[in-house]
Amino acid sequence: MKRIMINELKNNMNEKVMIKGWIHRIRKLKSITFIILRDRTGMVQCVLNNKEIDISLMKLESVISIIGIVNNSNNKLNNFEVLVEKLEIINDFIGEMPIEINKDELEVNLDTMLNNRVLSLRHEKINSIFKIQNIIVQGFREFLTKEGFTEIFTPKIVAEGAEGGTDMFEVKYFENKAYLAQSPQFYKQMMIGAGFERVFEVGHVYRAEQHNTNRHLNEYVSMDFEMGFIENEEEIMDMEENLLRFILNKIDNDGKMYLKKVNGNLPVIENNIPRIKFSKALEILEIEYNKKDLDGDLDPEAEKLICKYAKEKLGCDFIFLTHYPRKKRPMYTMPYNEEETRSFDLLFRGIEITTGGQRIHNYEMLIKNIEYKELNKENYENYTSVFKYGMPPHGGLAIGLERITSKLLGLDNVREASLIPRDRTRLLP
């Protein structure tokens, strides 16, 4: 007999079916017992006759198989239920349940949730986060593929660092010392020059940052793209705007069910996302919120305030800050003038979710900028040599998958949007 998924039972009214899954709830009455069975597609109420089926050995979260008849019913879950004829325990739950996962809310703290990840993920509110994350990633790839981008896979074990060499995890690579890549920056630029022109990568990146905040992960998924033959950084922002619209639309189409479960509230990008200069943002912060003393970048409080401003004054959950100062941006960033660059951040609901911009494509300019940043150009020869071979004007960006997921769904901590997070202290599970 073929297993039927719970979300398809509505097409099998009055028929005999086999369903399989986990025991979500057990409620024993005098003569009958209700079992809520849960599979990956949903839950269904099953009714057992206590005289016919021994339920004494049944435990929550055991894996079972049920054969029964789909019957009309009015219950909280569906307008049908399954009258059980046969029940088989496939694999028992052993021991005590470390956390209670069968309530409407999973009332445990973050560490307990993450320590018991296999159980906490069974909770439909937790599970739904990753169903939506799936749609975000699919949307990212689908949109960019349609726009002529090629997906690339670039090494995560690297000999030198893209962002200057600090905060990198060291790897013993046979007799050599290597590092885990902080970003695919160098490689995606190389692939522009290699003739792909437009590339994207979805992959892990590594930051050996010492702080342990609710916004940082030491290993996270970066959604990167890079495109050649651009006029300036405005084209990168245009592309991101359309990409975000596409992703939000896809969540709305394919993820409504999951969004409802997590009480997610999708932003709408009605008009263009506002673009204001970084220097202008500093003025706004000072005038509107008396926030001062920022040096070349926003701090977490300033990010929250400028997002508040964007929401209240400009009517948008997103805001692009542009023309970040040269002194704070990496050496590959295209200068705009002596002080500013053609780079931007995208902030969303209080946090930076994207850094991007136009890159330098001219070899001499790149060498000069490496010197300007007081870096040793010999360390970057493998990278810079590529710029001698005919590199088109280009730019790109990176979106942190866990950050955008957590902000879309209103999660308090970015770890909640990582299946198995790695942070300052967490190497397990």
Add this chain to the structure above:
Amino acid sequence: MKRIMINELKNNMNEKVMIKGWIHRIRKLKSITFIILRDRTGMVQCVLNNKEIDISLMKLESVISIIGIVNNSNNKLNNFEVLVEKLEIINDFIGEMPIEINKDELEVNLDTMLNNRVLSLRHEKINSIFKIQNIIVQGFREFLTKEGFTEIFTPKIVAEGAEGGTDMFEVKYFENKAYLAQSPQFYKQMMIGAGFERVFEVGHVYRAEQHNTNRHLNEYVSMDFEMGFIENEEEIMDMEENLLRFILNKIDNDGKMYLKKVNGNLPVIENNIPRIKFSKALEILEIEYNKKDLDGDLDPEAEKLICKYAKEKLGCDFIFLTHYPRKKRPMYTMPYNEEETRSFDLLFRGIEITTGGQRIHNYEMLIKNIEYKELNKENYENYTSVFKYGMPPHGGLAIGLERITSKLLGLDNVREASLIPRDRTRLLP
């Protein structure tokens, strides 16, 4: 003026267009010069009047922009050409060309090809490899998503090893010692138990193997899936068969152009892929090829011979070998009897491209098997504890992306199917 891609010029006959790309070839005659311009979509012949445009500064592989009229023409590339009105050099090629990339064949050895990766990838035969690799990955995801699988991202920095702890790269993780994951095995099993039931991951895995052969990479892309509520390993093989058919079909539909460039020859899976027991394969090898002395696994020569047998005697480019010996398979492998397991390899054109099978889902059986393998069960507590919480019967497999790409396209070395390979000695570019 908006840039037109070369593959769209046919829709712009007799119109003025702007095209951009790299100078692929220059042929100067007395009064006119032919330039072949290359962009990511193709190549086009452009004709310049030597009196009107100074070509003295033009170099191969410089990035240029051309404005001209699309005109009827008979040339090797297209039935049109572009009569150049204006030519602008966007970014010059500097210095000497380290390799010649503008011939039909890129006649350089592998090391030179990889040392000059940004240039060698511009060659259309090399570039096409990765266009097809793209289709393989897309096909993998598309098929499995359709089959109800959820994409997962699991940590590559791990505290313990899935395959027993040898051949792992060590990472300094703050004050702790960690490793780079050899496979997502433990995590994808956990995600089955976490209620996703069916999961896949496309991501890097790491093997610190000392040997430096044409079939090994130390960092490669593994396409993994794992599915729950199976009866046995046959279902995993069935799923892989349908997956491969889907991918091959997708290459045939979307990748013909690239396949032609690399002279690729797609296999056809007409009937089912033959499945023979590993023990039977040993008999065949001895009887047919006098190949003996294999202990629990095939060596590279035996893999080639059994593939030859599959092709010549069974009419298939693929062959499943099943029921591998218990002593050689990892502790999580479901036993079939005292000596054999419910595991398999898929071999294709002389090489193993997949290892898979059913896994143990029962806690006690898992503990016993860890003891049978003489491993320390305390080391695996984080993993084994999950099996107390109601784990459905499950199994899965992993396909090496670079291997399947190289074998589909008849490449001699797996490195040719990696954009930027990492091997025993190669950490750059």
